[in-house]
Amino acid sequence: EPQRAIALLENMLSQQPSEVALLTALGNxxxxxxxxxxxxxxxxxxxxxxxxxVAVQLQAATTALLVKDYETFEIYxxxxxxxxxENSHGLKLLATANFRAKQYKEAADLYRQxxxxxxEDIEIILALGVCFHNLNDKDTSxxxxxxxxxxxxxxxxxxxxxxxxxxxxxxxxxxTQPNGHISADVLDNLCxxxxxxxxxxxxxxxxxxxxxx
Numbered sequence: 001e002p003q004r005a006i007a008l009l010e011n012m013l014s015q016q017p018s019e020v021a022l023l024t025a026l027g028n029x030x031x032x033x034x035x036x037x038x039x040x041x042x043x044x045x046x047x048x049x050x051x052x053x054v055a056v057q058l059q060a061a062t063t064a065l066l067v068k069d070y071e072t073f074e075i076y077x078x079x080x081x082x083x084x085x086e087n088s089h090g091l092k093l094l095a096t097a098n099f100r101a102k103q104y105k106e107a108a109d110l111y112r113q114x115x116x117x118x119x120e121d122i123e124i125i126l127a128l129g130v131c132f133h134n135l136n137d138k139d140t141s142x143x144x145x146x147x148x149x150x151x152x153x154x155x156x157x158x159x160x161x162x163x164x165x166x167x168x169x170x171x172x173x174x175x176t177q178p179n180g181h182i183s184a185d186v187l188d189n190l191c192x193x194x195x196x197x198x199x200x201x202x203x204x205x206x207x208x209x210x211x212x213x
Contacts, residue, residue, distance in 0.1 A: 002033050020046050027059075034068045047076055054084045058093060065097055073097065086119030092124060115168040120151050129161060138165060 006029050013022045023041030027042035040063045046058040047053075061076035077097070080090045095110035108131035111124050118124060142165055150160035 002029055005029055006033075020049055020051055022184070023049070027063075033065070036051075038064060040067055040069065040072065042195055044072065044076075049078065052083060052090055054080050054090065055089055057083065058087075058090055061090075061093060065093065065100075070097075085136070086113075086117075088114045092118065092121070099131070104134040107167075108133050108135065121153055122148050122155065125151075126157060128162075129158070133161075133165070141165060 006026065009022055009026050009029070009111045013019065013026065016022060023046040025044045026038065027039045030039035030042065032034070039147070040060065041061050043060040047056050050056045053175055057076045057080035061073050061080060064070070064073035064076060077090070081094070084090065084162075091110050091114035095107045095114060096164050098104075098107035098110060108128055111128050111131065114122070115124055121184075123170060125144050125148050132138075132141035132144060142162065145158040145161045145165070150164075152158070
Protein backbone atom coordinates (compact mmCIF):
# COMPACT_ATOMS: atom_id res chain seq x y z
CA GLU A 1 0.00 0.00 0.00
CA PRO A 2 1.66 3.28 -1.12
CA GLN A 3 0.65 5.37 1.89
CA ARG A 4 2.07 2.79 4.23
CA ALA A 5 5.32 2.72 2.27
CA ILE A 6 5.45 6.52 2.31
CA ALA A 7 5.04 6.59 6.09
CA LEU A 8 7.79 4.02 6.53
CA LEU A 9 10.19 5.83 4.20
CA GLU A 10 9.51 9.20 5.81
CA ASN A 11 10.31 7.69 9.19
CA MET A 12 13.59 6.34 7.82
CA LEU A 13 14.34 9.69 6.19
CA SER A 14 13.90 11.49 9.50
CA GLN A 15 16.89 9.48 10.69
CA GLN A 16 18.87 9.88 7.46
CA PRO A 17 17.76 13.22 5.97
CA SER A 18 20.47 13.26 3.31
CA GLU A 19 19.95 9.74 1.97
CA VAL A 20 19.34 10.26 -1.74
CA ALA A 21 17.88 6.79 -2.28
CA LEU A 22 15.15 7.54 0.27
CA LEU A 23 14.47 10.95 -1.25
CA THR A 24 14.15 9.40 -4.69
CA ALA A 25 11.89 6.60 -3.46
CA LEU A 26 9.60 9.05 -1.69
CA GLY A 27 9.48 11.36 -4.68
CA ASN A 28 8.61 8.46 -6.95
CA UNK A 29 5.89 7.18 -4.62
CA UNK A 30 4.26 10.59 -4.34
CA UNK A 31 4.59 10.98 -8.11
CA UNK A 32 2.87 7.65 -8.75
CA UNK A 33 0.07 8.70 -6.41
CA UNK A 34 -0.43 11.93 -8.35
CA UNK A 35 0.80 14.07 -5.46
CA UNK A 36 3.16 16.09 -7.59
CA UNK A 37 3.74 18.97 -5.21
CA UNK A 38 4.98 16.53 -2.57
CA UNK A 39 7.05 14.68 -5.15
CA UNK A 40 8.66 17.93 -6.24
CA UNK A 41 9.76 18.73 -2.70
CA UNK A 42 11.68 15.46 -2.48
CA UNK A 43 13.11 15.79 -5.98
CA UNK A 44 14.28 19.31 -5.14
CA UNK A 45 16.06 18.09 -2.03
CA UNK A 46 17.58 15.26 -4.01
CA UNK A 47 18.78 17.63 -6.73
CA UNK A 48 20.34 19.98 -4.21
CA UNK A 49 22.28 17.06 -2.72
CA UNK A 50 23.50 16.00 -6.18
CA UNK A 51 24.20 19.27 -7.98
CA UNK A 52 26.43 17.65 -10.61
CA UNK A 53 23.94 15.00 -11.77
CA VAL A 54 22.16 16.16 -14.92
CA ALA A 55 19.45 13.51 -14.80
CA VAL A 56 18.53 14.43 -11.23
CA GLN A 57 18.26 18.11 -12.13
CA LEU A 58 16.02 17.21 -15.07
CA GLN A 59 13.82 15.10 -12.81
CA ALA A 60 13.17 18.12 -10.60
CA ALA A 61 12.68 20.39 -13.61
CA THR A 62 10.23 17.99 -15.24
CA THR A 63 8.14 17.73 -12.09
CA ALA A 64 8.19 21.50 -11.62
CA LEU A 65 6.92 21.98 -15.16
CA LEU A 66 4.10 19.51 -14.54
CA VAL A 67 2.92 21.46 -11.49
CA LYS A 68 3.43 24.78 -13.29
CA ASP A 69 6.05 25.95 -10.80
CA TYR A 70 7.95 27.87 -13.43
CA GLU A 71 10.42 29.53 -11.07
CA THR A 72 11.58 26.16 -9.79
CA PHE A 73 11.57 24.78 -13.32
CA GLU A 74 13.94 27.53 -14.45
CA ILE A 75 16.32 26.90 -11.55
CA TYR A 76 16.80 23.20 -12.24
CA UNK A 77 16.58 23.55 -16.00
CA UNK A 78 19.40 26.08 -15.88
CA UNK A 79 21.48 23.82 -13.68
CA UNK A 80 21.03 20.88 -16.05
CA UNK A 81 22.02 22.82 -19.14
CA UNK A 82 24.98 24.42 -17.39
CA UNK A 83 26.24 20.91 -16.67
CA UNK A 84 25.50 19.61 -20.17
CA UNK A 85 24.43 22.30 -22.66
CA GLU A 86 23.81 19.82 -25.49
CA ASN A 87 21.80 17.33 -23.46
CA SER A 88 19.02 16.26 -25.81
CA HIS A 89 16.53 15.52 -23.05
CA GLY A 90 17.23 18.87 -21.41
CA LEU A 91 16.77 20.73 -24.70
CA LYS A 92 13.56 18.83 -25.30
CA LEU A 93 12.24 19.74 -21.87
CA LEU A 94 13.07 23.41 -22.38
CA ALA A 95 11.38 23.26 -25.78
CA THR A 96 8.32 21.80 -24.07
CA ALA A 97 8.12 24.77 -21.74
CA ASN A 98 8.28 27.15 -24.70
CA PHE A 99 5.67 25.12 -26.56
CA ARG A 100 3.29 25.32 -23.61
CA ALA A 101 3.81 29.07 -23.53
CA LYS A 102 2.96 29.16 -27.26
CA GLN A 103 6.44 30.45 -28.05
CA TYR A 104 6.52 28.38 -31.20
CA LYS A 105 9.65 29.79 -32.81
CA GLU A 106 11.73 29.29 -29.67
CA ALA A 107 10.23 25.84 -29.18
CA ALA A 108 11.00 24.83 -32.76
CA ASP A 109 14.61 26.01 -32.47
CA LEU A 110 15.10 23.97 -29.30
CA TYR A 111 13.37 20.87 -30.64
CA ARG A 112 15.63 21.00 -33.70
CA GLN A 113 18.67 21.20 -31.43
CA UNK A 114 17.45 18.15 -29.52
CA UNK A 115 16.56 16.13 -32.60
CA UNK A 116 20.07 14.91 -33.60
CA UNK A 117 20.30 13.10 -30.27
CA UNK A 118 16.75 11.78 -30.54
CA UNK A 119 16.30 11.37 -34.30
CA GLU A 120 13.17 9.21 -34.16
CA ASP A 121 11.47 10.86 -31.21
CA ILE A 122 7.88 11.05 -32.40
CA GLU A 123 6.82 13.62 -29.80
CA ILE A 124 9.53 16.02 -30.95
CA ILE A 125 8.64 15.62 -34.61
CA LEU A 126 4.92 16.02 -33.94
CA ALA A 127 5.63 19.12 -31.88
CA LEU A 128 7.75 20.54 -34.69
CA GLY A 129 4.86 19.98 -37.06
CA VAL A 130 2.56 21.96 -34.80
CA CYS A 131 5.19 24.68 -34.33
CA PHE A 132 5.73 25.11 -38.06
CA HIS A 133 2.00 25.18 -38.65
CA ASN A 134 1.69 28.02 -36.16
CA LEU A 135 4.63 29.72 -37.87
CA ASN A 136 2.74 29.49 -41.20
CA ASP A 137 5.24 27.08 -42.72
CA LYS A 138 2.81 24.53 -44.11
CA ASP A 139 5.33 22.59 -46.20
CA THR A 140 7.68 21.96 -43.28
CA SER A 141 4.76 21.15 -41.01
CA UNK A 142 3.51 18.60 -43.51
CA UNK A 143 6.99 17.14 -43.82
CA UNK A 144 7.15 16.62 -40.06
CA UNK A 145 3.87 14.72 -39.96
CA UNK A 146 4.93 12.59 -42.93
CA UNK A 147 8.19 11.80 -41.15
CA UNK A 148 6.23 10.59 -38.12
CA UNK A 149 4.27 8.23 -40.37
CA UNK A 150 7.54 6.87 -41.78
CA UNK A 151 8.59 6.00 -38.24
CA UNK A 152 5.15 4.89 -37.09
CA UNK A 153 2.76 4.19 -39.98
CA UNK A 154 -0.13 3.71 -37.55
CA UNK A 155 0.25 7.08 -35.85
CA UNK A 156 -3.26 8.50 -35.97
CA UNK A 157 -2.24 11.94 -34.70
CA UNK A 158 0.12 12.51 -37.62
CA UNK A 159 -2.45 11.17 -40.07
CA UNK A 160 -5.17 13.43 -38.69
CA UNK A 161 -2.84 16.41 -38.74
CA UNK A 162 -2.04 15.84 -42.42
CA UNK A 163 -5.76 15.87 -43.12
CA UNK A 164 -6.11 19.01 -41.01
CA UNK A 165 -3.47 20.78 -43.08
CA UNK A 166 -5.71 20.36 -46.10
CA UNK A 167 -8.21 22.58 -44.34
CA UNK A 168 -6.65 25.87 -43.30
CA UNK A 169 -9.41 26.48 -40.76
CA UNK A 170 -8.38 23.41 -38.77
CA UNK A 171 -5.46 23.44 -36.39
CA UNK A 172 -3.12 20.45 -36.31
CA UNK A 173 -2.86 18.89 -32.89
CA UNK A 174 -0.42 16.84 -30.86
CA UNK A 175 -3.01 14.52 -29.41
CA THR A 176 -6.80 14.63 -29.18
CA GLN A 177 -6.98 18.22 -27.98
CA PRO A 178 -7.67 20.90 -30.62
CA ASN A 179 -6.00 24.18 -31.48
CA GLY A 180 -2.44 22.93 -31.49
CA HIS A 181 -2.40 22.15 -27.77
CA ILE A 182 -1.11 18.83 -26.58
CA SER A 183 -3.48 16.85 -24.44
CA ALA A 184 -2.79 15.88 -20.85
CA ASP A 185 -2.24 12.22 -21.67
CA VAL A 186 0.97 13.14 -23.48
CA LEU A 187 2.22 15.00 -20.42
CA ASP A 188 1.36 11.96 -18.33
CA ASN A 189 4.04 10.10 -20.25
CA LEU A 190 6.57 12.33 -18.53
CA CYS A 191 5.77 10.56 -15.31
CA UNK A 192 6.96 7.21 -16.63
CA UNK A 193 10.38 8.71 -17.25
CA UNK A 194 10.87 10.30 -13.84
CA UNK A 195 9.43 7.76 -11.42
CA UNK A 196 10.44 4.31 -10.24
CA UNK A 197 14.14 5.05 -10.79
CA UNK A 198 17.08 5.12 -8.42
CA UNK A 199 19.82 7.72 -8.13
CA UNK A 200 22.45 5.00 -7.93
CA UNK A 201 22.50 4.93 -11.71
CA UNK A 202 21.81 8.34 -13.24
CA UNK A 203 21.67 6.72 -16.67
CA UNK A 204 18.46 5.03 -15.54
CA UNK A 205 16.93 8.38 -14.76
CA UNK A 206 16.56 9.93 -18.20
CA UNK A 207 13.73 12.30 -17.20
CA UNK A 208 12.90 12.46 -20.86
CA UNK A 209 10.49 15.30 -21.43
CA UNK A 210 7.71 14.91 -23.85
CA UNK A 211 5.90 17.85 -25.24
CA UNK A 212 3.33 19.29 -22.90
CA UNK A 213 0.17 21.38 -22.86
